[in-house]
Amino acid sequence: MIRNVVPLTERELSASFLSPIAYIVATVFVVASGHFFLAETLVPGRESSLRALFDSMAALLVFALPLLTMRVLSEEFAAGTIETLMTAPVTDVEVIVSKFLGVLLFYAALLATTLLHVGLLGYFGGLDTGALLLGYLGMFLLGSMFIAVGVFASALTRYQLLAALIGMGALSLLTFVADQLGRWRGGAWRTVLGALNVLGRFEEFTKGFFDTGAIVYFLSGTAFFLFLAVKVLESRRWR
Amino acid sequence: MSTAMIQVQNLTKDYGERRAVDGISFTIHEGEIVGFLGPNGAGKTTTLRILTCYMPATSGTATVGGFDVFTQSLQVRRIIGYLPENVPLYQQMRVNEYLSFRGKLHGLDAAARAAAVRRVTETCWLGEFIGRPIHQLSKGMRQRVGLADALLHDPKVLILDEPTIGLDPTQIRETRLLIRELARRHTVLLSSHILPEVEATCQRTLIIAGGRIVASGSPEELKERIRGGSRLIAEIAGPGSEVTQAVQGVAGVRSVEASSSDGWNRLKIETTRGQDPREAIFRLAAQRNWLLREMRLESGSLEEFFVQITAQQAERNRGDGPAGTRPILPQVEGQEAPR
Numbered sequence: 313m314i315r316n317v318v319p320l321t322e323r324e325l326s327a328s329f330l331s332p333i334a335y336i337v338a339t340v341f342v343v344a345s346g347h348f349f350l351a352e353t354l355v356p357g358r359e360s361s362l363r364a365l366f367d368s369m370a371a372l373l374v375f376a377l378p379l380l381t382m383r384v385l386s387e388e389f390a391a392g393t394i395e396t397l398m399t400a401p402v403t404d405v406e407v408i409v410s411k412f413l414g415v416l417l418f419y420a421a422l423l424a425t426t427l428l429h430v431g432l433l434g435y436f437g438g439l440d441t442g443a444l445l446l447g448y449l450g451m452f453l454l455g456s457m458f459i460a461v462g463v464f465a466s467a468l469t470r471y472q473l474l475a476a477l478i479g480m481g482a483l484s485l486l487t488f489v490a491d492q493l494g495r496w497r498g499g500a501w502r503t504v505l506g507a508l509n510v511l512g513r514f515e516e517f518t519k520g521f522f523d524t525g526a527i528v529y530f531l532s533g534t535a536f537f538l539f540l541a542v543k544v545l546e547s548r549r550w551r
Numbered sequence: 552m553s554t555a556m557i558q559v560q561n562l563t564k565d566y567g568e569r570r571a572v573d574g575i576s577f578t579i580h581e582g583e584i585v586g587f588l589g590p591n592g593a594g595k596t597t598t599l600r601i602l603t604c605y606m607p608a609t610s611g612t613a614t615v616g617g618f619d620v621f622t623q624s625l626q627v628r629r630i631i632g633y634l635p636e637n638v639p640l641y642q643q644m645r646v647n648e649y650l651s652f653r654g655k656l657h658g659l660d661a662a663a664r665a666a667a668v669r670r671v672t673e674t675c676w677l678g679e680f681i682g683r684p685i686h687q688l689s690k691g692m693r694q695r696v697g698l699a700d701a702l703l704h705d706p707k708v709l710i711l712d713e714p715t716i717g718l719d720p721t722q723i724r725e726t727r728l729l730i731r732e733l734a735r736r737h738t739v740l741l742s743s744h745i746l747p748e749v750e751a752t753c754q755r756t757l758i759i760a761g762g763r764i765v766a767s768g769s770p771e772e773l774k775e776r777i778r779g780g781s782r783l784i785a786e787i788a789g790p791g792s793e794v795t796q797a798v799q800g801v802a803g804v805r806s807v808e809a810s811s812s813d814g815w816n817r818l819k820i821e822t823t824r825g826q827d828p829r830e831a832i833f834r835l836a837a838q839r840n841w842l843l844r845e846m847r848l849e850s851g852s853l854e855e856f857f858v859q860i861t862a863q864q865a866e867r868n869r870g871d872g873p874a875g876t877r878p879i880l881p882q883v884e885g886q887e888a889p890r
Contacts, residue, residue: 319655323641330643392639396700399603399635400656401628549606 324414360437378479381462384411389470443520450517453530460537467544562611573762586749587742589759595742632701636712642686657704671699690717711741783820789841803828
C-alpha cells in the first residue's frame, strides 16, 4: 500500500531542489530568520530563547509554504505528467502522501538552518533545551499542517499561481483572520475562532507548554487536509 | 483462438453533454497487434485512457488481462505499458534517472531495474542520450523515452497512443519494426489517425469515428470490402460504345466507366463482390477481335475506405436520423452493432 512512497518522495524532494522558486523561498526564509534573530533576540537584555524568532517565522510560513507546495500537483496537471503517474501502479494516497513528505523534508532542511542561531544562543547565553525542543516541535507540526493545506490547494487547479493564492487565503483565514475576529467578537464566537486559530495553538509550544491537545490538533489538521487532497485527486477522474 | 487480453463491452464516456465514446465493444486476443484508427476527436484517446485506468467510463465494462479496469485498477496498471499521446515526462530529470524512478514504481529491485534500463536503452536506441536531461531532448527522442518507459516492466499489454507522431521517417520505420517485433511477446493496441501507419504495423484494425466502431478487420479484409467488390482497369481498342456495352454484359461486372483516346478505351470496371470477370473479358475481346493491352485488378486503398466511412459517419452525426443507428459495415467477430 505504501511501497511507492519512498521513490515518489525522493522524486518530489529532488524536484524541490531543482525548482527556482524553492531557492527563492529558501533565501527569504534564511534571510528573514537571520533578521528576526539579530533584531529581536541577539540584543542585550533579551531572553535567551528562539521564541520571538519562531513566532515571527510562523506568520511568514503562511506565505512561504504555499509557494513551496503550489507546484506539487498543479505542475503535474499542467504538464500532463499526471497521466503517466496515475497510470502507473500507484494509489492516490501514495501520491498525496509523497507530495506532502517531499515538501515537508525540504521544509525540515530549511528549519535546520536555524540551528545556527541555537549555536549562537548557546555561545552568548544559556540554553533552555526543553523549551527549544518544544519550539522546534511546534514549528514542525505547524509547517506540516500548512503544507497539507498547500498540497490540498495544489490538487484543486492546474495553475500554480492560483494554487499558491488559494493556499495563502486558506491559511490566512486559519491564522490572521481567525485571530482578528476573535479579538472583536465575544462569547461563543470567541471560543470557536480561538479553536480555529492555528497560531494560538502554535504559541503554546513556543511559550514552552507541552500540550498534547495541540499536538493532536496539528496532526489531525494535517490528516484532514491530506484526506481532502486525496478526495480531490480521486474526483478528477470523474471530470 | 487464444485467450482474450482486452475485452470491451458497450463502453460509453460522456464529457458533460458531449458523448466522446458511444457504446463500443471489441475484443483483442493475446499476441495481437491491433490498430485503432480514426480521425482526430473520434474517441481513440478517451478509450485508451479508460483502458489504462486514467479515467472511468460513464457506462459499460472493460477488462485487461481478465482484470476489471475500474474495480481492479492496480492489477491492470501492473500489466500494461502505456505511452500517452503527447508523452508527458518530468522535464528536469535525466533519462536514466527517469527510467530508474519509473522502474521503482513498478516494483523492480535495483538489479532488475538496472537490467531493465539496459534492455530498453538498447531496444529504444537511447544509448547516446541516456544521461541527458529530458528538457534538452527533441520530440522524437522524448517519444523514444516514453516508449522505453512503457516497456520497462515487460508488460503483457502495450497501449500506445499515436506512437510515431513527431518522429522523422527513419525513426518511424524503425519504430514500426520495433512494434512488430514487440508483438511477439506483448499484446499491442496502438492508435493512429494516419492510415499507412496502421496498414504497416497492425494485423487488425478497428476504425472508430464519432465515438463508434464503424468497421473492423485486417487491412486486407477492409480493402476487400470497399464498395463491396474491387475495381478492374482494362484498355481495349474498339468502337467505344460497343466495347462498353459488351463489357457491361459480362457476368460479374457491376458497372463500367469508359474514357477513350486514340481509339483505345480505358475502362474502369466495378466488379461484383467475390467475382473475377477478367478471363471472361479477355475471351470477349479475343472473340470480337479487339486488342487488349492492359488489364489489372485494383483493390481500393485503405485510405479511400477510411475517408469514405469517416465521411459517412460525419454525415450521420449531422443528420442524427435513423440512419445513424445502423452500422455502416457488417461487423466481424460477432461484435455488437453500435447502438
